[in-house]
Amino acid sequence: MTDLTGLAASLARAVADHPRGKVPINVLLAAAHQSDSSLAAAPDARERVLLAIREIETDGLVRLPVGGAGWDTTVRPPLPTFVTRPPGARPARAPAPAVVWHxxxxxxxxxxxxxxxxxxxxxxxxxxxxxxxxxxxxxxxxxxxxxxxxxxxxxxxxxxxxxxxxxxxxxxxxxxxxxxKTPPPFVWARVGDGPVILVVENAATFHTLRTLAPAGSPLGFVAFGAAYAFPPAVEYVTELGASDIRYFGDLDEDGLEIARRAAETAAGLDLPAVRPAVGLYARLLAHGRPTTVPEVDAARATLLVEWLPSTLRAQAYQRLVDGERLEQEAVGVNTLADDPTWAEWSSIGPRAGEQIGRVDPAAHRPLDERPEAPFDLDGAIDDTWIAAARTRNWVKGDPLLDWLRAYGRDKGFVPDDERPDYDPRTDFTHFVMGKGQAFEAGIVRVMAERATVVTVARERGDAYSPEKAAETVEAMRAGVPIIAQGVLRNPLTRTYGVADLLMRSDLIADWFPELLSPDEAHTRAPALGQAHFHYRAVDIKFHGFDLTTDGHVGTSADQLAYAVQVWLYNDALGLAQGYTPSSSYLLGRTWKAGDERGEGALERLGRVDQDRWLPHRDSTIEDVARAAVAWIRRLRAEGAAWDVLPRPSIPELYPHARNLMDSPWHAAKREIAAELGELTLLPAMNPDRRAAAHAAGIDQWADEGLTAAGLGVASPAFGARLDGVLAANRADTPIVLPERITNADPVWRELPDPEFWVDFETVSNLNDDFTALPKVGGYPQIVMIGCGHYDSSGKWVFSQWTVDALTADEERRIIEAWVEHMDANGLDQARICHWSAAEPVNLENAYNSARARHDDAEWPTGLPWFDMLQAVVRAEPVTVTGAFGFGLKAIAKAMNAAGLIETTWGDGPTDGLGAMVGTWSAAAEARAAGTPLSEHPLMIEIGEYNEVDCRAMAEVVTWLRENR
Structure with a gap:
């Protein structure tokens, strides 16, 4: 064994001291940074750590993972995600001479x-x-x-x-x-009587801001930080008496490192926190001219941008990792001279130690002379008035749901919740609606901790109340920062609704400075009598939003439906305050934009521009909103005379069979679709393609001449699936196509010993109690594992493990029991088959996520998974008479109906979402009763379905091997 270098010796000690043989990389990184503090700012930190790990590997003190799964390759150079300590390994100790210590x-x-x-x-x-x-x-x-x-x-x-x-x-x-310690000299200039000292990195910006600082602003001092001289000089702030420290520097690795060190120094000296001058950084991101510098690795960039507000982190992070630098001098005289708002609270950032957005008490006084409201708030709402929320189904392309809601019962259709097999404990839509209400209440609670919130509508009938509409306008005239449940009405379009939030524009600029320029934030609303702000509509949705790179809400059907609703609110708001804002916003549970992922609700808002053009619809969002309102008005006037069978009276009554979020009319809609031979039953079909087919005289999937090419399906893969489904379902007798499967051949045909057929039941993080708001809460986990195989005599052998409570320890217990079961039955020679799309999450991802949650568990990596759906059934494609999709239940039920396999499903949870909600329901009841979750009758029923999933999968594949 060789003598180890200092860093390698520290890592070796960390490995030896760890309680488990499998040591996560985080343990080694912590030991490395404790051993050598210079790693925190070193560009070659990962290289040095990797060399030290290789050094202790060479000495036989650790073993590194074999294969890519055990390495983090997102940043160069790759690092192992863990190391393993061989039995008996001990770190080398350098001999130390005896010393007598003082x-x-x-x-x-x-x-x-x-x-x-x-x-x-x-x-x-x-x-x-x-x-x-x-x-x-x-x-x-x-x-x-x-x-x-x-x-x-x-x-x-x-x-x-x-x-x-x-x-x-x-x-x-x-x-x-x-x-x-002797801090370097600190250059500053008094510019006012405010509590803020604004420290800048560079000399030119110091002189500009000192010269332009307006009278009466929150600024008391502007100071020259002189780059890295500022962190040790922070203590001089105490001599100036400033109570609020703001910093503005270059947006690059050094500029943010200076800020980070200054913040640490201030915290150590018990000084006011060093916080970013938010508006100046927002202007730098908007106006800066990037220059090329070395790229910053992802881990380092993440550490640096943590100091910035969440609304700016993503943009700053991207600049760093792309190797772009923004110099603060870009925010200079030409940018700021005509914009004195740069020195106001809305641009500097929230006050230290105060609730954000509190309005001057004088703003709550009644106005001596009220401005004229642009419309009369009095008057009753009748059937010609349309609630903004009623536009959703039209936007999603499924207006039949509106007709069923209004006339379905009268026409003989039965909603899901009135059918004999309905179980409210497995109703996903009901569950999500309840969570949406709780999420909204939680967001309002969090905002009330930061700003004044006044709630207007409190009961269902308040939406129709002219008194509540007047109360909403009064709250805006008083300058209340946030109005919750504001009642809005638009007599020009005869639309109305209750907006979740009406927020002052200057407050939005405080919290989300990337959304509004200072000029926009301070645009006045003439009808309110307020000089420096207006209101904007924000709707709260229990939803994760996909955002475009410039912050717009995506145009998926779900998200566009939400966007249309808040657009209508903003349109009505414009009449109420005499100014229509250019944008309204959607506040979701979290968000993603490209490769970025959010972690909470108040990091970003999704933008909905009033004049947004929707290329895929060849129209504006206003056109879509107006059409949706016109549909509901027409439905109320004429809908009672319409019928959907035997043929729909109007084209709008054709069902969108691929819209599955259609409670409580899912079963009725499925029956209608089957009776009509509905085109959207087919893969790759949507209402637009159906309309084109109808125009060509094709109304049913059984019509001659219907092909994927004729429907405009350009994708070869989707086209093959659609044509395959048509061929199987047009056959005179039940068939399975094709005659010979060639994809993944011969791999899928081989019969390993053993071959496990596995199905997980999981829960997501949707069952959030919202105590962690604005962060996302809830706990995703695996709650049940079913595992079947055929023994040497061909007998079906099935084992199942279910948690006794929704805890991490119970998840760990069942996974370890499952792995031990497979080990005992020959895991090293096995294949693990699954059918991923039959579940709400992919099984392999669920297992890998569980491994990440239990990073100290020594579970196997690289399990021999085989996805029958993706590798064989979709890829070929395999189609069966009676099946219009490729999910396990669709294929297996069709093959059972044709007499090809024995197993099928009885009554009970119909899918993974139902099983997930059922698990939460059973867990609550079991917890209240003090009994194990695994013994709850509903959980036992879910377990029966879990076994049917496994066995049906095995029977389908066995038949295909023997016959195709």
Whole structure:
């Protein structure tokens, strides 16, 4: 065994001290940074850590993962996600000479003897020890002078003073060294009487902001930080009496590192927090001209942007990792001279220690002369008035649901919740609606902790109340920062509704500065009598939004339906305040934009522009909103005379069979679709393609001449699936196509021993109690594992493991039992088959996510998964008479109906979503009763379905092997 370097020795000790043989990389990284604090700012940190890991691997102290699954390849160079300690391995210890330690350094004896300290650290300690025995260090001198005396390097002691192995309570201190820190000079200028000191990185920006600072602003001082001189000079702020420290620097690695260090120093000195000048950074992102610099690795960039507000982090992060630098001088005289709002609270950022958005009490006084409202708020709402929320089904392309809601019962159709087999405990739509209401209440609660919130509508009937509409306008005239449940009505379009939030524009600019320019934020609303703000509509949705790179809400059917609703609110709001904002917003549970993923509700709002063009609809969002309103009005006037069978009276009554979020009319709609031979039953079909087919005289999937090419399906894969489904369902007798399966052949035909047929039941994080708001809460986990195989005699053998409670320990227990079961039955030679799309999550991803949640568990990696759906059934495609899709239930039920397999499903949960909601319902009842979840009758029923999933999958594949 060789002598290890200092960093490698620290890693070896961390491995030896870890309680488990499998040591996560986070343990090694923590040990590395504790050993060498310079790694935090070092561009080659990952290379150095990897070299140290390779060093202890060469010495036989660890084993590294084999294969790509055990390595993090998202950043170069790759690092292992864990290392394994071989039995009996121990870290090398460098021999240490015996030292007699002075009483002030007695704490160093043990770590010195064990080789904990680096060579430089050990040498320094011995030098200090010798000096203390020789009579001490004379006087109290600047730290740089003491550093030269002890080390010959004026900066070394200052660098080492941040080393926790040397300095800290009970260790080295400036008092023992007889030294004081001397911060560099701090240049500042008084610009007003406000509480804020604004520190900038560079000299030109200092002179610009000092010159342009307007009178009466929150600024008291503008200071020149002089780059890295600022962090040690933060303590001078106490001499100026400023209570609020803001910083503005270049948007690059150094600029953000300066800010991060200054914030740490201020926190250590118990000074006011060093916070970003939000509006100035927002302007820099908007107006800066990027220059090319070395790219910053992802981990480092994530650390740096954490100091910025969440609304700016994503943009700043992208600049760093793309190797782009924005110099703060871009926000100079030409940008700020005509924009004094840069120095107001809405641009500087929220006040320190105060609730954001609190309005001056004077703003709550009644106005002496009320401005004229642009319309009369009095008058009853009748059937010609349309609620904004009623536009949803039209936008989603399924207006039949509106007709069923209004006339379905009268026409003989039965809603889902009135059918004999209905179980409210497995109703996903009902569950999500309840969570949506709780989420909305939670968001309002969080906002009320930050700003004044006034709630207007509190009961269902308040939406129709002219008094509540008037109360909403009164709240806006009083300047209330946030109005919850504001009642809006638009007599020009005869639409109305209750907006979740009406927020002041200056408050939106405070919290989400990337959404509004200062000019927009301070645009006045003439009808309110307020000089410097207006209101914007924000609707709250229990939904994760897909955003475009510029912040717009995506145009999927679900999201566009939400966008149309808030567009109508904003349109009505424009009449109420005499100014129609250019945008309204959607506030979701979380968001994603490209590769970025959000972690909470108040990081970003989705933007909905009033004049947005929708290319895929060849219209504006206003056109879509107006058409949706016109549909509901027409339905109310004429719908009672319409019928859907035997043929729909009007084209709008054809069902959108692929819209599955259609409660409580899912079963009725399915029956109608079957009776009509509905085209949207087919893969790749949607209402637009159906309309084109209808125009060509094709109304049913059985019509001659119907092909994928004729419907405009350009994708070869989708076209093959659609034509395959048509061929199987047009056959005179039940058939399975094709005659011979060639995809993944011969792999899928091989019969490994054993072959496991596996199905997970999982729960997502949707069952959030919202105590973590604005962060996403809830706990995703695997709750049931079914695993079947055929033994050597051909007998079906099935095992199942179910959690007794929704806890991490129970998830771990059932996964370990499952892995042990497969180990005992020959896992090393096995194949694990699954049919991923039959479940709400992919099984392999669910297993890998569980491994991440239990990173200390020594579960196998690289399990031999085989996805029958993706590798064979969709890829071929395999189609069966009676099946219009490729899910396990569609294929297996059709093959059972044709007499090809024996197993099928009875009554009970119909899909993974029903099983998930059923699990939550059963868990609540079991917890209240003090009984194990696995013994709950509903969970037992879900378990029966879980076994049918496994066995049906095995029977389908067995038949295909023998016959196709």
């Amino acid at each position: 009483a002030d350094l007695g704490w160093a004896a043990t770590p010195f003897a064990s080789g904990t300290f680096s060579e430089d650290e050990a040498a320094l300690l011995r030098t200090i020890n010798d000096a203390l025995f020789a009579g001490g260090l004379k006087g109290t001198v600047p730290l740089a002078e003491r550093s030269v005396e002890l080390t010959g390097n004026a900066k070394l002691l200052d660098q080492l003073s941040r080393n926790r192995r040397l300095f800290g309570p009970g260790k080295l201190s400036l008092a023992i060294l007889g030294a004081t």
